[in-house]
Amino acid sequence: MDSSKIVAFEAKPFALSANYALGENELLASQSRRESNARSYPRRIPIALRRARGIYVEDVEGRVFIDCLAGAGTLILGHNHPVVVEAIQRALREELPMQTLDLTTPVKEQFIDDLFSMLPDELTRHAKIQFCGPTGTDAVEAALKLVRTATGRGTMLAFHGAYHGMSLGSLSLMGNLGPKAGLGGAQTGVQFLPYPYDYRCPFGLGGEAGEAVGLHYIRNMLHDPESGVLPPAGLILEPVQGEGGVIPASASWLQGIRQVTREAEVPLILDEVQTGLGRTGKFFAFQHADIVPDVLVLSKAIGGSLPLSVVVYHESLDRWRPGAHAGTFRGNQLAMAAGSATMRLVKAERLDLHAEAMGRRLKGHLVQLQQQLPCIGEVRGRGLMLGAEIVDPAGRADARGKRPAYAKLASAIQAACLKRGLILELGGRFGGTIRLLPPLIITEPEVDRVAEILAAAIRSAMESIDRVA
Structure with missing residues (x-):
C-alpha cells in the first residue's frame, strides 16, 4: 500500500438538526439515558463519531482516531472505501431491489461467483x-440446524x-460464562473441549505436547462408549479465537481436528466470521x-461493510426442508453488491498478502x-488479527511460569x-488481552x-497504575 493513500479530513459543515448538533458529552449522556443497559463499546470507548474515511474516524469534537477496531473486524477496506461506495451508489442508480428475501x-x-472463486475448488465443487x-450469529444458528438435521443428532x-454470537443457540457454544x-438452559446440549491455548495450556504442557494431548482426548471421547457424550451433530471452532484472546490454532492441530472429525463422521464447522476474507494473511484462515x-x-x-451472512x-448435508431457515433480510442486495466489490478488490490487490506483511511488521x-515491558506476557495472532496479553509482573506465576492476566x-x-x-x-x-483488528x-x-x-500508552498506563498502588 502506498503511504500517499493516507488521507486527512477536511473541515465540512454538517446540516444536522439541533438534536444532532450536540457536543460529545451531551450525546454520550443522551445515549446513557436512552439506550439499553446492554450496550457495551461506549462504556470502554466513550466517543461520539460523525465521519470516517479509510482507517480514520472523527468524533463530533473534531478529534481524529486510528480505528483498529474497524467494526470488530468488519471493515477490511476501512470506512467508505471508494470501491464500496461506488458499488452501493451504482446499485441505487440502477434501482436494484434492496431486499429480495x-x-x-x-x-x-x-456474489456467489465472487465468493466461490476465493474458496478452494475441493469445497466449491460440492x-x-x-x-x-x-449477522454472523444467525449463520451460526443455521449451521447448527443444518448439521442437526443432516445427522439426526x-x-x-x-x-x-x-x-x-449472542443469540441463545450461539451463546450455548460460548466459552465466556458472563453473557x-x-x-x-443456554448451556445444554454442548460438550466443551480444550482449545490449544499455548500460553495457558489447559494441560499445563504447552507446545506440541499440549496439542497432542488435546487431540488424543477428543479422539478418545468420540470413540469411548462410556464417555458420557452422545454422538455429536457437529464440532464448531474458530481457526483463530478472536474474543477469546486472539488465539491461533496451529496448522498441525487443525489438521488433527480434521482427521479426528472425519474418522468419527462428525461434520466440522469452521466459524470464519472474523477471520474470513484475507485478515489472517490467507483469504480464509483454514487455508493455513x-x-x-x-x-x-x-x-x-x-x-463489504453492510450486514450479510452466509x-x-x-x-x-443439504437435507433440511424448504423454509427450515429463513429471515426477512437475507436478500440484502446492497450488501451483496458491496461484498462483491470488496472481494474483487481483495483478490486484485492481494490484500491477503498485504495483511500478512503489515501484520508481520506490527507483530x-x-x-x-x-522485550522491554514485562507486562506484555505474550504477543500472538495471524496477519492483521493480533493480540498482546497483559499480565501482572508482580503476580504469582503458575506452574509454567506464566503471570496472571x-x-x-x-x-x-x-x-x-x-x-x-x-x-x-x-x-x-478476564479482558486482559489487547486486540488489534x-x-x-x-x-x-x-x-x-x-x-x-x-x-506510549502502555508506559503511561503502567505509571498511572503504579501511582495509584
Missing part, C-alpha cells in the same frame, strides 16, 4: 450456500474460549492448514515492546490509547504510528 437476482449470482439473516462440540449467566471444512460460516467482511457447506513492533492495566492501556488517538478493543480471559489497507507508516501510540 431468497429470490434470485444477477447481483446475488455475481458446495451449497445458504443466505442467512444479517443433538449434541454439539465447542471449545473453551469460543465466541460464536450466559442467568439464562438457564490446507484443510477443507464441511461447513463454513461467514459474515462481517463479506458484506453458510457454505457440503451438498451431502515485530509488539515483540520489541514485549492484568485486566485493570489492560483497561488503562485502552483508555490511554484512546486519549492518544487510537481505538482498540480488549478480549481474552485494523483495516487491511493500513500502510507501513500507519502501522508504525499504531505501535508508537501503543508503546
Whole structure:
C-alpha cells in the first residue's frame, strides 16, 4: 500500500438538526439515558463519531482516531472505501431491489461467483450456500440446524474460549460464562473441549505436547462408549479465537481436528466470521492448514461493510426442508453488491498478502515492546488479527511460569490509547488481552504510528497504575 493513500479530513459543515448538533458529552449522556443497559463499546470507548474515511474516524469534537477496531473486524477496506461506495451508489442508480428475501437476482449470482472463486475448488465443487439473516450469529444458528438435521443428532462440540454470537443457540457454544449467566438452559446440549491455548495450556504442557494431548482426548471421547457424550451433530471452532484472546490454532492441530472429525463422521464447522476474507494473511484462515471444512460460516467482511451472512457447506448435508431457515433480510442486495466489490478488490490487490506483511511488521513492533515491558506476557495472532496479553509482573506465576492476566492495566492501556488517538478493543480471559483488528489497507507508516501510540500508552498506563498502588 502506498503511504500517499493516507488521507486527512477536511473541515465540512454538517446540516444536522439541533438534536444532532450536540457536543460529545451531551450525546454520550443522551445515549446513557436512552439506550439499553446492554450496550457495551461506549462504556470502554466513550466517543461520539460523525465521519470516517479509510482507517480514520472523527468524533463530533473534531478529534481524529486510528480505528483498529474497524467494526470488530468488519471493515477490511476501512470506512467508505471508494470501491464500496461506488458499488452501493451504482446499485441505487440502477434501482436494484434492496431486499429480495431468497429470490434470485444477477447481483446475488455475481456474489456467489465472487465468493466461490476465493474458496478452494475441493469445497466449491460440492458446495451449497445458504443466505442467512444479517449477522454472523444467525449463520451460526443455521449451521447448527443444518448439521442437526443432516445427522439426526443433538449434541454439539465447542471449545473453551469460543465466541460464536449472542443469540441463545450461539451463546450455548460460548466459552465466556458472563453473557450466559442467568439464562438457564443456554448451556445444554454442548460438550466443551480444550482449545490449544499455548500460553495457558489447559494441560499445563504447552507446545506440541499440549496439542497432542488435546487431540488424543477428543479422539478418545468420540470413540469411548462410556464417555458420557452422545454422538455429536457437529464440532464448531474458530481457526483463530478472536474474543477469546486472539488465539491461533496451529496448522498441525487443525489438521488433527480434521482427521479426528472425519474418522468419527462428525461434520466440522469452521466459524470464519472474523477471520474470513484475507485478515489472517490467507483469504480464509483454514487455508493455513490446507484443510477443507464441511461447513463454513461467514459474515462481517463479506458484506463489504453492510450486514450479510452466509453458510457454505457440503451438498451431502443439504437435507433440511424448504423454509427450515429463513429471515426477512437475507436478500440484502446492497450488501451483496458491496461484498462483491470488496472481494474483487481483495483478490486484485492481494490484500491477503498485504495483511500478512503489515501484520508481520506490527507483530515485530509488539515483540520489541514485549522485550522491554514485562507486562506484555505474550504477543500472538495471524496477519492483521493480533493480540498482546497483559499480565501482572508482580503476580504469582503458575506452574509454567506464566503471570496472571492484568485486566485493570489492560483497561488503562485502552483508555490511554484512546486519549492518544487510537481505538482498540480488549478480549481474552478476564479482558486482559489487547486486540488489534485494523483495516487491511493500513500502510507501513500507519502501522508504525499504531505501535508508537501503543508503546506510549502502555508506559503511561503502567505509571498511572503504579501511582495509584
